[in-house]
Amino acid sequence: MDIFANLSLGFQTAISLEGMFYALIGTLLGTAIGVLPGLGPVATIAMLLPLTYGLQPELALIMLAGIFYGSQYGGSTTSILVNIPGESASVVTCLDGHQMAKQGQAGTALATAAIGSFFAGTVSTFLIAGFAPVLATVAFQFGPAEYFSLMVLGLIGAIALAHGSMIKALGMILLGLLLGLVGTDVTSGGQRYTFGLSELFDGIDFVAVSMGLFGITEVITNAGASTDRNVLTSKLHGLFPDRQQLGRMAPAILRGTALGSFLGLLPGGGATLSSFTAYAVEKKISRTPGAFGKGAIEGVAAPEAANNAASQTSFIPMLTLGIPGNAVMALMIGAMMMHNITPGPEVATTNPRLFWGLIVSMWFGNLVLLVLNLPLIRIWIKLLSAPYRLLFPAIVVVACIGVYSVNNSTFGILLLAAFGLAGYLLAVLGCEPAPLLLGFVLGPWMEEYFRRAMLIADGDFTVFVTEPLSAVLLALAVIILAIFTMPAVLRKRDAAFVEKEE
C-alpha cells in the first residue's frame, strides 16, 4: 500500500481549485454557524446539508467535513469569549479559556486553540492515511455475521461511552432501528409502516430526523430562557503566545493529540469524551494542578488538540466499516448515502478520489482554520454577539427551507415538527437523541446483514457465536455491557460526568 501515491491522488482532488474552494467555504460557513451560541456541529451539519446536494460526491463530503471542523472551532471561540459552550466538546475549553480571556489573554487562548487544533489535525490526517486502508483490508474478510456483530458492538460501545442512562440509550437505539426500517423493504419490496403515504416509501427523511431531533428540540429547550451573555472583546491584542507559553503548551498539545487520536477510534468516543479526558489528564500530571480553572494554558491546548484529533480519527471506522461512532458520523453516513455511496471497505478502492481527497482536505481545512480564523476573529465576535431571541426563529425558518429542499415537498416539514416535538419530550424524560440517530442510520443495514447471515446459516441463530470473529465481537459487546452496568462502575461513570459538567 503506497501511502504517498494515495496521498498525492488526494492532493490532486483536494488541492484542485474546486476542492480548495469547497473546503474553504465549508470551513468558513461551519465556523460562522458554529460560533452562534447553542448550535453544535450536528445541528450545523444538518442545517447546511441541503447546500451540498448539487455537488459532486467528493466535493460534497469535503465541504461537509469542512463544516464539521469549522463548527467545532467556532464552538471553541464561543467558549473562550462568552463562556457558553457552543457544543459539548468545548465545555472544558470554557474552564481555562474563559479565565484566560478574563485576564486579558483572549487572543492567546484563541491562538492556542488554533495551533493545537492544527497540529492535532495534521497528525491525525497521517494516521487516517496510514490506518484506514489497513482496517479496510481487514474488513474485507468480514461476512454478514461479522458485520452484524460489529454493528452490535459499535452501538453498545457508543452508548457505554456517551453519557446519560445506559438502559434508556439502549431503548433509544432500538427505537432508532425501528424508525430506520420505515419505508420499502429492499429485499422483498414490501411496504412497512408507510400507511399508504407515498412520501414514506423511501423511508423517513434523514435530514428531517436529524434537524428535528437536534435543531428544533434545541430551539424549544432554549427559546425564551434567560441568556445573559457578556462577550469579552475588549482585550484582543497580543494574539501570539510568548516563548514561555509555547513551552507550556507544546507538550500538552502532544499529549492531547495522542489521547484524542486513540479515543476518536472508539465508538462513542469522538470529540466530547476526548476533550474531557485530555483535560483530566493534564490536571493530573501537572505540577501546579491548582492553576487549572484559573487560566492554565495547558487546559486550553490539550483538550482542543484532543477534540480535533478525535473528530478526525472518528472518520476511520466510519469510512472503512460504515460504523458511525457518534451522531456527527451518522450524519456523514447519511450524506454519503444521499450521493449513493455506501460507506465500507470498498470506498477506498472504488472511490479513491473521494476517499483520499476527503483525507487531504481535512488537513487543508485545518490549515484554513489556522490561517483565516485569527484574522477573521472580529467577524466571529460580531456573529456570536447575535441575540439568541432573534437567532432561534431564524433557525426554525432555515430548518424548514432545508427540509423542503431535500425532496421539494412540504411533507418533510411535518416530519420536522413531529421529530422536534418527540425529541423535546424524550429529552424531558432524560432520553438522549444521539443513540436514536445512530440506530436510525444503521437500522436497514443491520437487518440486511442479519438476514443474509441467517440465509447462509439456514436459519441457525448460533452462527453469530460459532463464527470465531463474530463471537469475539459479540463477547466484547457483552463484556462492555456487563462492565458498564455494574453498580460500582456506574457510580464512577456518573461521578465522572458530573465533575465534568461543573
Added chain:
Amino acid sequence: MNIRLNRDLVSGGVFVAAGAAFAVTASGYDIGSASEMGTGYFPLCIGILLAVLGVFVIAQALRSDIGAESVNLRLRAVLLILASLLAFYVLLPILGLPLSTFITFVIAAKADPETPLTQIVAAGAGLAIIAYLLFVVALGLPIQAFPALLS
C-alpha cells in the same frame, strides 16, 4: 408549566408502547422464517426487544427511590414553535417563500415573550428578503416565490 413525573417510569412506558405498536403492526406483515425472513421478521424482533426493555426500565424505576420530580414543560415554546412549523407547511404553497418565511419567523419568535414586536418584524422582514435572494435568486431552488394568486 410545571408537572411532576417519574422520568424513568414514563420512559419505560414509552418504550413498551412504541415497541408493542411496531411489533403488532409487523405481525400483520409477511413474517417468513429465520432462513428466509419476510418483511415483518426483523421489525417484529426489535419491537418485542424494545417492549421487553421497556418493562425492564419500568421495573427498575419502581425499585429505585427516585420518585416523581418536578419538570418544567416549556408549553409556550412547544406550542409556538410547532405552530410556526405548521404555518410554513400550510403557507408555503399558498403564499410563496418570502411571505411564509416572515410569518413563520414572527410566530416562532413569540416563543420568547420579551422580544419587542418591532424587532421581530424588522428581523423577519430582513430574513425574508435574504431567503428570497439566497434560495430563489442565487441557488435557484425550485420553490414557489410569490403568492399563488399573483403568478
